[in-house]
Amino acid sequence: MARRAWRGAALVATVSVVGLLGACTTTVGGLPKPERPDISKVSGLEITQGESGAKPGVPDAALPVENGDGGEMDRLAVNTLADVEEYWTQQLPMNFGGRRFEPVKRLISYDSGGTSVDVCRTNTAGVANAFYCSLDDSIAWDRGELLPMLNDSFGPMSVVTVLAHETGHAVQYKLGDASGITTNTPTIIKEQQADCYAGNFFRWIAEGNSKHFRLSTGPGLNQVLATMFFIRDAAGTSAEKQGAHGSAFDRVAAFQFGFAGDPKRCAQINETEIKSRITQQTFSPDDESKGQLPVAERKSLDALESSLRDAYKQTGAAPPAFKEGLGDCPDVEKTTSPAAYCPSTNQVSLDLAELTRIGSVPKKGQTGGLGDFAAFAEIASRFALSIQKATGYPLDGPAAGLRTACLTGAWAGTTTKPTSRLRLSAGDLDEAVAELLADKSLVAADVNGAVVPSGFARVEAFRDGFFDGDKGVCTRKYS
Structure with a gap:
């Protein structure tokens, strides 16, 4: 069932999430204090919504x-x-x-x-x-x-x-x-x-x-990043x-x-x-699916759940259970879609039909899906909320959205490991970027679905987690 392995030497840093949250509860001698970003700004500039x-x-x-x-x-x-x-x-x-x-x-x-x-x-x-x-x-x-x-x-x-x-x-x-x-x-x-x-x-x-x-550093800069996405190299x-x-x-x-x-x-x-x-990689010669898995199939979800449990196991948090179908949750303002986290039950609920749509690859001239990794990342973001709850972090507000994006990136980093049941494939991180730049990105949203307004900040937080998730950056920087 495993996705195809990372090939070549393009990525030298394989990320682990060991001690992912520990740096916030334990003083570690010699560890530099990171600069906490102002979530109302983009690289020091106010987030603006004007014309571009x-x-x-x-x-x-x-x-x-x-x-x-x-x-x-x-x-x-x-x-x-x-x-x-x-x-x-x-x-x-x-x-x-x-x-x-x-x-x-x-x-x-x-x-x-x-x-x-x-x-x-x-x-x-x-x-x-x-x-x-x-x-x-x-x-x-x-x-x-x-x-x-x-x-x-x-x-x-x-x-x-x-x-x-x-x-x-x-x-x-x-x-x-x-x-x-x-x-x-x-x-x-x-x-x-x-x-x-x-x-x-x-x-x-x-x-x-x-x-x-x-x-504008809000929607205007988001469109510039979308242009960078459009002119990327083809997957593989x-x-x-x-x-x-x-x-x-x-x-x-x-x-x-x-x-x-x-x-x-x-x-x-x-x-x-x-x-x-550089994360760019080629497809494995024996990868007949070209890195795309059927998102809603049981074996795909089992592999995803296994990779998530492994990514966050060092936190000691009890992992949430997966549940098919979205339902009401008494302790959130809004149930998010296509995946949602309910703190009181510690469950991640899934709209499999919508996840399948997001996980599909759009055909030429058609709109729709972003690819399987975008769908998996949306589920992972709700799983990451359970880790934050277990370790005492608030689940609402912009800081929670950025922390969620970072923790999701940290999980993505662990999928480069040979031991992960869900393996990163060519084009997967680009699918994550596409999701992060979407207006309703769930990867960078809090428990109620409130999205961090800056796509620039969303991608940056995800990248922080991908490369430095093992250093506790997600909670030190986005607290």
Whole structure:
């Protein structure tokens, strides 16, 4: 029944939940006191709910563009590149010993479905892409298909995301040795750095410094992270493959490092760091299911329950029982769906039909499921509430939501162990990211289903648990 094993050396830290909650009830000598995040903020910025996108009434930038049509997509691209140029003109000297930022020499627009042009030794016919070319120091974008699709699906800040990433590659090229990038540097390192540099730029926008754009740190930033999810590598892609950009879990992490840090932090992304945290993996050759299990089958639920009991056994808490069907619970304000925890009975109740829907993989052109691991994580989040109750933590409020996301991440980390009956497979963590970015994410919700408003904070808490759950981070940081 076991899910397929983690292959290769991409993940070197196998997480245990030993002592997961003990650090809050016992003083441990020499253990640094972590900074407790302000749950009303995102990396120190207030969580805002305002509009994101182009600032009204601001004249368009006037950068020269080759082959442009002057339409909406070209204006959006040019305004982005003008602002990102201003950002790096300020930041490069401040962070890299006075180095000046030389603007990209050529900006090229094309229509992948129209008349083709040759850019960077590539014919643009059918190339729905955006890219930086070091051969002639240019940035090119497809105004015909790619940019409209991003804008229609995720809003204008998704276009800003992609072009900020491409400018990140220009920064690498212009920094040279200071970026740690050479011709032999694996693609995954270059792409993670560029995602991080995009995060730097978005922090600048969120702080109100951009001439053309504004960004709310609530729904606006959530949409940016959703864009990072959309442009992830396909499940099963090797991180060592030429052209690999990273899984959603890894790309969002790099963006968040940039948003919370400075450009020097991004330049520190190197092979050592990548080997320590990249989770991207290939499918096992004998994994005929491609990592997808039937969520509602008894053997799947038994394996999940076994993995959860094993993950939290060191806490000494009595594990909750699983119960099919949602019902009333006298000590909660609202019964959550598709899984719920009732403190008075210590039961996790399950809506198997809805969990099956969430656990399905949507077919092309259809909406619906997120994948089996998203459904399993929702059940795990309700199980994690029972652990919090047993160890004296409140089950309602934003802190409980973040603690739940972190503890769920800690459980996910234990599924990398060979002894776990439920094994992490390629694409599983991306399914978790998709769930965490959903408006009604249960993984980052309290016992009543109140969701932490910031998707950024939800993903960060889950990642904290995944990598550092064995160090008691979930209750020290999110108490």
